[in-house]
Amino acid sequence: xxxxxxxxxxxYLEISTAHVTEQDGKLxxxxxxxxGHVIATYxxxxxxxxxxxxxxxxxxxxxxxxxxxxPSFVLLVGMLLALNFRYVRFDCxxxxxxxxxxxxx
Numbered sequence: 001x002x003x004x005x006x007x008x009x010x011x012y013l014e015i016s017t018a019h020v021t022e023q024d025g026k027l028x029x030x031x032x033x034x035x036g037h038v039i040a041t042y043x044x045x046x047x048x049x050x051x052x053x054x055x056x057x058x059x060x061x062x063x064x065x066x067x068x069x070x071p072s073f074v075l076l077v078g079m080l081l082a083l084n085f086r087y088v089r090f091d092c093x094x095x096x097x098x099x100x101x102x103x104x105x
Contacts, residue, residue: 010086010087011085011087012047012085012086012087012088012089013080013083013085013087013088013089014088014089014091014094014095015088015089015090015091015094015095015096015097015100016090016091016092016093016094016095016096016097017044017045017090017091017092017094018096018102018103018104019076019090019096019097019100019101019102019103020072020073020076020090020103021070021072021073021103021105022103022105023070024069024070024072024073025090025105027067027068027069028041028045028046028090029041029043034046035067036063036064036067037049037050037051037060037063037064037067044091044092044093045089045090045091045092045094046089046090047087047088047089047090048077048087048088048090049086049087050077050080050081050085050086050087050088051086052086060074060077060081061074061077061078064077072101072103075101076100076101079099079100
């Protein structure tokens, strides 16, 4: 019998799309296929990957802006990185958090 391997678990944050602007939400809604840091989309939201390599983080803001995301979205992503999240699920029915900006749309 082989020794059991320890499996690594990487949690993700589930967050409401109310924390992104309508413009940002439409970016992934209109994607024909995932691109950049958006790794999957569905009608109610999207999954994003945030780099865990500190060497990749300095250019992240510029990349997101070039992809069309707003400065407020870049700020939110920076807050999520500071909290050490690597994967984020933005969902229209996801929880809303008081510490993050909220937008009506």
